[in-house]
Amino acid sequence: MKLLTLLSLFVTYLVTDCINIENTAGHFFSSGHTNNWAVLVCTSRFWFNYRHVANSLSVYRSVKRLGIPDSHIVLMLADDMACNHRNPKPATVFSHKNMELNVYGDDVEVDYRGYEVTVENFLRVLTGRLPPSTPRSKRLLSDDRSNILIYLTGHGGNGFLKFQDSEEISNVELADAFEQMWQKRRYNELLFIIDTCQGASMYERFYSPNIMALASSQVGEDSLS
Amino acid sequence: MATAEVERRRGQLAALSIAAVVIIVGVPLWWKTTETYRAWLPVSQIRELAKLQLQLSADVEVVFARGTVTPEQQKKVPLTKTQEEDHAVDEGTTLKYRYETKYRTATIMEEDALNKPAAAEADLALHMLSESPCGSLVIYVIPESSSLLHEDVKVYVGQRRTALLRVVAQMRTAKTFEQLLDRLQPHIIQVLRMMSFSRADITAALSDRVRFHPGSKESVADSMRAFKSSPGYEITFSLLNPDPKSHRLHWDIEGAAQTYIQPLLMKMSPVANFSIDSQTLHYAMLGVNPRYDSSRSAYTLNADSLAHVINPVEARLGSNAASSNPVLNFLLYVPDSHHSPLYIQDHHKQEVYNVDSSYGPEAEFPVDININMAKVMGIFLAQLRLLLGVQSSPPPPGFLVAPCGSTGLADWELDRLMWSRSVENIATATTTITSLAQLLDQIGNIVINDNIAEQVSNAVTSLQLAVAELDAGNLGFALQFSKEAILASEKAFFDPSLLHLLYFPDDQKFAIYIPLFLPMCVPIMLSLLKIASEARQKRREKQAKKD
Numbered sequence: 001m002k003l004l005t006l007l008s009l010f011v012t013y014l015v016t017d018c019i020n021i022e023n024t025a026g027h028f029f030s031s032g033h034t035n036n037w038a039v040l041v042c043t044s045r046f047w048f049n050y051r052h053v054a055n056s057l058s059v060y061r062s063v064k065r066l067g068i069p070d071s072h073i074v075l076m077l078a079d080d081m082a083c084n085h086r087n088p089k090p091a092t093v094f095s096h097k098n099m100e101l102n103v104y105g106d107d108v109e110v111d112y113r114g115y116e117v118t119v120e121n122f123l124r125v126l127t128g129r130l131p132p133s134t135p136r137s138k139r140l141l142s143d144d145r146s147n148i149l150i151y152l153t154g155h156g157g158n159g160f161l162k163f164q165d166s167e168e169i170s171n172v173e174l175a176d177a178f179e180q181m182w183q184k185r186r187y188n189e190l191l192f193i194i195d196t197c198q199g200a201s202m203y204e205r206f207y208s209p210n211i212m213a214l215a216s217s218q219v220g221e222d223s224l225s
Numbered sequence: 226m227a228t229a230e231v232e233r234r235r236g237q238l239a240a241l242s243i244a245a246v247v248i249i250v251g252v253p254l255w256w257k258t259t260e261t262y263r264a265w266l267p268v269s270q271i272r273e274l275a276k277l278q279l280q281l282s283a284d285v286e287v288v289f290a291r292g293t294v295t296p297e298q299q300k301k302v303p304l305t306k307t308q309e310e311d312h313a314v315d316e317g318t319t320l321k322y323r324y325e326t327k328y329r330t331a332t333i334m335e336e337d338a339l340n341k342p343a344a345a346e347a348d349l350a351l352h353m354l355s356e357s358p359c360g361s362l363v364i365y366v367i368p369e370s371s372s373l374l375h376e377d378v379k380v381y382v383g384q385r386r387t388a389l390l391r392v393v394a395q396m397r398t399a400k401t402f403e404q405l406l407d408r409l410q411p412h413i414i415q416v417l418r419m420m421s422f423s424r425a426d427i428t429a430a431l432s433d434r435v436r437f438h439p440g441s442k443e444s445v446a447d448s449m450r451a452f453k454s455s456p457g458y459e460i461t462f463s464l465l466n467p468d469p470k471s472h473r474l475h476w477d478i479e480g481a482a483q484t485y486i487q488p489l490l491m492k493m494s495p496v497a498n499f500s501i502d503s504q505t506l507h508y509a510m511l512g513v514n515p516r517y518d519s520s521r522s523a524y525t526l527n528a529d530s531l532a533h534v535i536n537p538v539e540a541r542l543g544s545n546a547a548s549s550n551p552v553l554n555f556l557l558y559v560p561d562s563h564h565s566p567l568y569i570q571d572h573h574k575q576e577v578y579n580v581d582s583s584y585g586p587e588a589e590f591p592v593d594i595n596i597n598m599a600k601v602m603g604i605f606l607a608q609l610r611l612l613l614g615v616q617s618s619p620p621p622p623g624f625l626v627a628p629c630g631s632t633g634l635a636d637w638e639l640d641r642l643m644w645s646r647s648v649e650n651i652a653t654a655t656t657t658i659t660s661l662a663q664l665l666d667q668i669g670n671i672v673i674n675d676n677i678a679e680q681v682s683n684a685v686t687s688l689q690l691a692v693a694e695l696d697a698g699n700l701g702f703a704l705q706f707s708k709e710a711i712l713a714s715e716k717a718f719f720d721p722s723l724l725h726l727l728y729f730p731d732d733q734k735f736a737i738y739i740p741l742f743l744p745m746c747v748p749i750m751l752s753l754l755k756i757a758s759e760a761r762q763k764r765r766e767k768q769a770k771k772d
Contacts, residue, residue: 034449069539107540124724131721135546143453144433176668183660184718185433 033188034145038063038073041122043154043163045078045114053081054095055153055195055225057103063149074125074140076112078164111138119169126150126177128186144185149193156196158219159204175205182208195225240752247749261670264678268662270685274692275317275659277434277652281644282323282698283421284361287413290331290339292368293392294405301402303329312424318434318652320427324417325698328406331365339365339389344373345627348383357386360640360700362420364388364413379623380416385636388416415621420637422644426616430649433656451614454649456708457498457550460486460609463542464596465509468561473593476557478503481598485606488632492639493613495704496646504543512537515564524560524567531569534558553612555605559594606633614642643704650707651691657714658684671723680717684710 040063042056060075081093082104093104112121124130125140142148154161160168181187192213194202199215206213217223289302305327312320331339338350357363367373369392374381381389390412399405452458462482466474482501490499512533515524544552560567611617615638620626629635658681665671691706 032449067536069536071539071544120724124721127724128719129721129724136544136549137546139549141549145449180664183664184657
């Protein structure tokens with residue numbers, strides 16, 4: 001008898017919790033935003049990280065096809081795949097072994113390439129603290145009615161993400177950067193997607209409102225991305 | 226032995242002196258050298274500004290024409306009254322609206338002007354007599370029998386800062402002056418809400434701090450359409466020609482911009498700086514395919530698909546790489562011969578717009594087409610007004626609004642825009658400065674340079690001046706100071722040196738300090754402990770010897 005009441009209470013709690021999540025998610029998608037931005041970052045370089053570049057470029061193509069123009073996309077790539085000596089098909093980057101879709105194309109606009117993809121530049125783009133000589137295409141000029149997509153891919157660990165083999169960004173730094181964005185009202189809603197090993201650890205420390213985070217793996221899991 | 230004693234004494238002295246040097250000299254030195262330079266910020270003033278308490282005050286003059294007041298009521302005039310209205314937006318923001326109203330009777334020359342046959346002429350004549358300063362209003366109360374206004378028109382809003390209000394029957398029955406004023410009050414408030422600031426406008430301007438929940442769908446669209454306040458805007462006119470082989474398009478953009486757009490921009494120069502560019506793009510295709518509608522023998526395009534037109538064109542539109550000002554792009558697309566004429570339909574299946582080309586099928590290609598700039602510029606001008614924030618809500622019933630003059634903007638519309646921009650600038654600058662102060666407080670590792678402290682002080686001073694000018698009713702100065710405040714606060718907030726890269730987790734801090742300090746501290750601590758235990762033992766022996 002006791003077990004039954006306990007079970008029913010538990011089930012009711014689960015159901016209401018699910019409904020709450022549904023409501024929150026539904027509310028998230030009916031916001032009053034007027035423009036969209038995307039910050040797509042691939043944090044790896046070298047040929048054996050081809051898949052990360054292909055990931056970022058696939059997201060770039062999807063985002064462009066669905067209507068976000070280049071002027072509102074900040075793409076950070078090492079960009080050493082298309083013209084790599086090991087590339088059997090030069091000037092192309094494919095996202096599938098069937099090689100059907102060349103995601104590099106001839107109209108890709110990489111804003112930060114090569115060694116410019118650093119933690120410092122990434123944080124500067126997010127918080128807006130760029131030197132005055134930075135051109136418009138390298139800036140994130142969002143306002144309080146912008147919805148921003150932030151996509152990170154590369155090698156990560158529990159609480160950090162590796163940038164180009166020499167530095168790392170921790171989840172606390174990322175959370176602080178988002179809080180600074182919120183203080184200056186640089187976003188209306190933020191969709192944070194992380195595609196690395198143990199990616200869920202990167203969003204553990206977020207404390208700013210209006211952020212939805214997705215990760216491809218939990219803490220302790222490897223993401224073969 | 227004596228030497229052992231001396232040695233031991235020397236050892237104790239050494240340990241004590243090393244400990245003394247470490248604590249008295251070493252620790253302060255280490256503290257000072259690992260300190261970050263933080264210039265002083267006026268934190269208390271910033272905190273005061275954070276509780277945004279604004280007072281907007283406007284000067285209003287109500288002039289009674291002959292026939293609207295009885296002789297005994299006239300004795301009370303001239304009279305000055307102040308009305309205040311409180312508006313608490315939320316806990317952090319309170320506004321006060323103040324109207325300083327002066328009541329007087331009309332002068333002879335104003336009476337002459339009010340006897341003109343038409344309202345527009347009366348408006349012009351009244352303007353010739355006196356020019357109202359920025360932010361103020363004059364309302365002329367005219368008798369019911371006046372022929373200036375049509376039967377069902379109660380109020381006429383002029384091109385400049387005047388309005389004509391017709392006395393209605395219930396006002397005439399007022400005995401005392403106070404009664405007359407009471408009856409007039411709701412109408413005057415209506416006029417003021419339209420020509421000056423209103424709750425809705427100001428709340429919309431505060432959207433940075435307060436999420437505005439407007440009532441209707443149209444006002445949602447309105448509040449989202451206008452650009453945010455910015456020190457400058459860039460306007461680009463682009464002509465899209467999909468088929469240069471068959472069309473040669475001529476448009477006199479320079480002349481048209483000079484005639485139609487430039488006067489508006491000159492009038493709005495206190496609000497922002499503008500720069501105009503124009504370009505022609507050849508082989509610019511529409512991203513969507515129009516469908517042929519045989520019932521009209523024309524091509525039709527759904528209004529919803531217009532949004533998909535932008536993306537293929539956007540890459541070629543270009544913008545000034547050096548500035549971060551918002552860009553307003555106006556595109557003019559002339560359909561090619563295979564797709565003309567082209568109609569655009571909205572979801573009611575009604576024709577919304579007609580893109581027409583005026584040549585017959587037997588024309589010789591390439592055809593020269595001269596674009597009618599007047600029609601095009603008319604549309605662009607209307608859209609430019611909406612994008613820059615000039616409100617376009619329909620006037621209340623019984624109101625007749627004069628068409629705006631040759632500049633495309635009435636004086637009172639500019640005033641209304643200036644009120645909301647001032648409030649928006651002040652609110653944004655306050656939020657920026659407050660969050661900067663909070664950020665610098667929270668993260669103790671960030672270096673605050675002198676130039677940042679200077680910018681913050683400038684911003685605080687400008688904010689205080691702007692709030693004071695708004696209080697006093699000097700709209701022009703208030704807007705100017707608010708713009709300076711925004712520039713200084715943004716410069717301080719977005720200074721590149723404020724990047725906090727110095728995040729040290731606790732375990733890393735220990736990992737650095739322990740190998741440095743532990744090997745040195747352990748021998749000292751042990752010898753100090755030994756000294757202390759020996760001293761205690763000696764004291765105990767002395768006690769035992771005494772007893």
